[in-house]
Amino acid sequence: MPKQSAGILLFRGHGPDLEVLLVHPGGPLWARKDAGAWTIPKGEFGPDEDPLTAARREFAExxxxxxxxxxxxLSPIRQRAGKVVHAWACRGDCDPAALRSNTFELEWPPRSGKRQKLPRGRPRGVLLAGRRALQDQPRPGRPPRRARAPAGRA
Structure with missing residues (x-):
């Protein structure tokens, strides 16, 4: 059975003013990657866990x-690597500056013996960057756009 993730797409506004909450993966491996890296807050869940319960937990974390x-x-999607992502949309609002991600521990630099606590995601400011981040996602048959994050937003 393929791995499965569950997440929530938080949105606010209407029509052309619609904004979505996206997060950017945390840690040094993603520090300089922007285009194509933004995603909904999501995480893996086990075979005995309710997907919506997992999605709510991952969003909070x-x-x-x-x-x-x-x-x-929303309709589940299958990612290129085979993982199935289940998602739910939820209307809501929050202050991007107040968002806080949980942390994970990683040996960094590799083979250095030094362990660092790093954020799982970088959610700060993503409501403002949402429209641009969606535009930067690779599309079938089109190479990804090379875009730079505005100062202080990524």
Whole structure:
């Protein structure tokens, strides 16, 4: 069975003013990658766990915000590597500057023996960057755009 992840797409606004919350992976491996790296807050779950429960847990871990819903199921997608991602949309609002991600420990630099605590994601400012980040995602048949994050937003 393929690995599975669950996440929540938080959105606010209407029509052309619609904004979504996206996160950027944390840690040194993603520090200089922007185009194509943005995603919804999500994480893996086991075969005995309810996917929506996992999605709510992962959202809280990656942003510090506990959502109450309502949640609207979106169609699952299969990523290139085979992982299946289940997602729910939820209307809501939050202050991007107040978002806080949990941390993980990593030996960095590799084989140095030094361990660092690093954020799992970089959620700060993503509501403002959401539209640009979506535009930077690679599309089938089109190479990804080379874009730079605005100062202080990524």
């Amino acid at each position: 990656e942003t510090g915000v506990a959502l109450v819903g309502p949640f609207h199921a």
